[in-house]
Amino acid sequence: MTKPTVGIIGLGAMGAGIAKTLRNNGFTIHVCDVRPGVADAFVADGGTAHANTAALAAVSDVVVSVVVNAAQTESVLFGDDGKGGAAAAMCPGSTFVMCSTVDPNWSVAMEARLNALGLHYVDAPISGGAAKAASGQMTMMTSAKPEAYAAAGAVLDGMAGKVYRLGDKAGAGSKVKIINQLLAGVHIAVAAEAMALGLREGVDAAALYEVITHSAGNSWMFENRMAHVLAGDYTPLSAVDIFVKDLGLVLDTARASKFPLPLAATAHQMFMQASTAGFAKEDDSAVIKIFPGITLPEGKEKA
Numbered sequence: 001m002t003k004p005t006v007g008i009i010g011l012g013a014m015g016a017g018i019a020k021t022l023r024n025n026g027f028t029i030h031v032c033d034v035r036p037g038v039a040d041a042f043v044a045d046g047g048t049a050h051a052n053t054a055a056l057a058a059v060s061d062v063v064v065s066v067v068v069n070a071a072q073t074e075s076v077l078f079g080d081d082g083k084g085g086a087a088a089a090m091c092p093g094s095t096f097v098m099c100s101t102v103d104p105n106w107s108v109a110m111e112a113r114l115n116a117l118g119l120h121y122v123d124a125p126i127s128g129g130a131a132k133a134a135s136g137q138m139t140m141m142t143s144a145k146p147e148a149y150a151a152a153g154a155v156l157d158g159m160a161g162k163v164y165r166l167g168d169k170a171g172a173g174s175k176v177k178i179i180n181q182l183l184a185g186v187h188i189a190v191a192a193e194a195m196a197l198g199l200r201e202g203v204d205a206a207a208l209y210e211v212i213t214h215s216a217g218n219s220w221m222f223e224n225r226m227a228h229v230l231a232g233d234y235t236p237l238s239a240v241d242i243f244v245k246d247l248g249l250v251l252d253t254a255r256a257s258k259f260p261l262p263l264a265a266t267a268h269q270m271f272m273q274a275s276t277a278g279f280a281k282e283d284d285s286a287v288i289k290i291f292p293g294i295t296l297p298e299g300k301e302k303a
Contacts, residue, residue, distance in 0.1 A: 017133025232299025
């Protein structure tokens, strides 16, 4: 059976890994990124670069969008002025796979909008980080109509280690993703709080990290993000402002049904404080910088 031709829009930390994985798995890959030279650098090892999303969409059976948010996804599909986007160039029966973290209601509406154009839609947020994307081990939280799964299922399975099929229409994938982000954001915030307390109390940071990562208080986020703090390296793998956005989506969703989320709300305020303090574009572990009276380890960047 011939594999679908795949277009990848957005070659950031996750998108580049997805494109690499699909290429390694034998798919014909087309790529597009708004940053000059990024797509050309990727295709040096195989694939075809395109200057815009419409050109990519015209030659792709499945278009995978790996951009930051709903607004960027709208731009990918319909252009900044409502013209020149991927949607108008996609052939009827093609499939759009949306990998961003968005409001679930927005995803439901986008499915209807693309279905009206004769296009399939997969609500498919992703998780796992850049390394797992590049090794084909990331997680996808998907929901879609059966015909969309039929068209894009091979691509989904080719780009991720775990593909969860959570419903027969858009929305459930995005709901599960924002719940994941609730946990991720709270875990990062409390990991930073714990490390900050240790520093304030004069505990050796490296020793604290060693003990916690071998004790019951550990979490994946503590182990991963506090390593960034120890290295003094706040190069953004996932920026502070990502959690300003994602925890905001969590709270908006809960607010609609008057459901209380006290820990998520506190974590959101911590990321908001870090963002407004000037750390918006730094790695999300930089939320530790909001705590007063501590001296952070130094590395590539001075804390």
